[in-house]
Amino acid sequence: MNFKVTNKLTLANNTKRLDILAPAIAKKVKPGQFVSIVIGEGDERIPLTVIDQDLKKGTITIIFKEAGDSTKKLGELSINDDIQTILGPLGRPSTIEKVGRIVCITSGIGTAQILPICRALKNVGNKVVGIVGARTRRSMMVEAQMRLTCDKLFCTTEDGSYERKGVVTDVLTEVLERNEVNLIYCIGSAEMMEAVSQMSRDKKIKTIVHLNPIMVDCMGMCGSCRVKVDGKYVLGCIDGPEFDGHLVDFKDYKIRLNAFEETEEWRKHRLQPKTKTNETKTFKRFLSGILRN
């Protein structure tokens, strides 16, 4: 199996969209599921949500933000480049049921992740209200597709450069006051999801959050993506990525996300590997290093 990039678009600053030829995955993938991508030999595995699939061409679409070394390398790929492996679909698909009026609330890169779920929810006959937040007008993405999918879409920007100024939770309060809402679907930063869960807990509305913990192998073998739900550690890659927002321990989730953000202090550790005796590397040791390879 070889996976080829068939299309590439830059959606916003540092945010890119890739279409990748993967017919077997495109046939099987359901909304809410993700794939794990290895670009070349010895690279990290990157878990990314599948935004869309094209059965005729056999492609899947992914949207990602360039944050670390690996996603930067993925962003540097051009059309017709090969990707070593894509494993998927992984994770549980979203539960798509007809419940009535649903609020889909997102911010940042979550907007892309919620798009397939919105489409599926709309297709089974729900009324979908979308609330989309972004930092500026330029970082707003897939807005046109969201507008086509949702029955009503509210857009907010933090600096007020597009539609209304503010954050998504302000809009949610207004929507909850005016309408009866049966389900809230929420993807975004940990702070945003925590705030939304807090608001809906008071009104007793079922809330589903979509967590994106750090993963290593994406198959439930390392325990890196552990999240505390209902007082118990579960694996985000297998039991997730969807969880009941009222049960997730967001404090724990924030610590886990923070665990891989390198501070300056840590970077120093990484660049200066020291042995206990502090002896300098002699030419002989250097040579033995070469010969061992």
Place this chain on the structure above:
Amino acid sequence: MQGCPLGINIPGFIRNLREGDVGRAYEVIREQNLFPSICGRVCSAPCEVSCILTDEGSPIGIRALERYCSDNGRSRSSRKDKIYRKGKKIAVVGSGPSGMSAAAQLAQKGYQVTIFESLDAPGGVLRYGIPEFRIPKKILDFEINEIRNLGVDIQTNFFIGQNASLEDLFEQGFVAVLLATGAGTPKFVDLPGSNLGGVYYGEEFLMRVNLIKSTLFSRTTPNFVLGQRIAVIGSGNTALDCARAAKRFGRDVTLIFRRTEDDMRTRRDERDFAKEEGVEFEPLVKPIEILADQNNFVDGLKCVRMDFAESSKDQWELARVPDSEFVLEADTVIIAVGHIPNFLKSMDANNQLNLSSDGTIEVDPKTSQTSIPKVFASGNVVTNAGPIVEAIAGGKQVAERMDRYLKR
């Protein structure tokens, strides 16, 4: 000879070695064991325990002899062309030690075997769990190539349960399925602070280490957050592997465990290697809390000393020494205290697979069959924990049972 779970003719191959015929010794081993070079490196060597010389001093170094044979006797038997088989189709899920040995045995019996592996290279725990210095990747690739030459088809990047279910496999024409998915999910411990930054589970750490591209320059720089003083909790082989792998990054490593050093579930020479490399051992210490700094990273490990105390009538039990709490300086903690079987529920959509309370598959002890007809299981997914040689022996056993079942 009784000691070996695989039933290698140990006196036979040693006799050949004494006569100076390494190639024939290698062939004698390969009659029973298809991974001599891997067993020669990581086997827990139960044969040396049952060696008759153990009582009189030290046993014969059978493991070292096996390793010597596999490294030097290879040229005579290798370099065969790939065989194409035309028997009944059998699917093996998982390409770890157990799955591979079962696949090789079944292929030798004439079946058409396909291994499904979810990661991008076969080997399972041998590739992603055991670090390079214990099993070099070159040797592993050689062994896997031998199995490919037997006519086994290995499909990597294929996750049974997500890419295809068990029913799909039967629809594709497989007459039997062997589940050898292994036990690699870490057991989550109830230690306060185990969610902090800089806390890794042993499996995660080893997988991250094994995924680093090993070049001249990247070998000493990890691509993940790793502190200067590392504390490894655990007393098994995984803990020792973690400690030695961390030591290779040039860090100060302390190994903490609750038991005494003689009670460790590792071989003595492995411990000696670790000590020689500079891993500090702290026996009879129990961690009780991981301390956090203001950025929610590890700042130290609060421990308490343990010692033997008389509980009742000549019964000695480990108990806390009063007022012996101390803080061990550490900025990374690796927890390697055990594992549970890998996730299986996505495999059967109808919930037909009977699992016991700890997550292992329940099998018929006589036939190795699971609760689903035509589905077998072997390896650590059944036994939950055990040395690699037991998993290889289990795979060999289940292959014979599957053969008997299919010929019925």
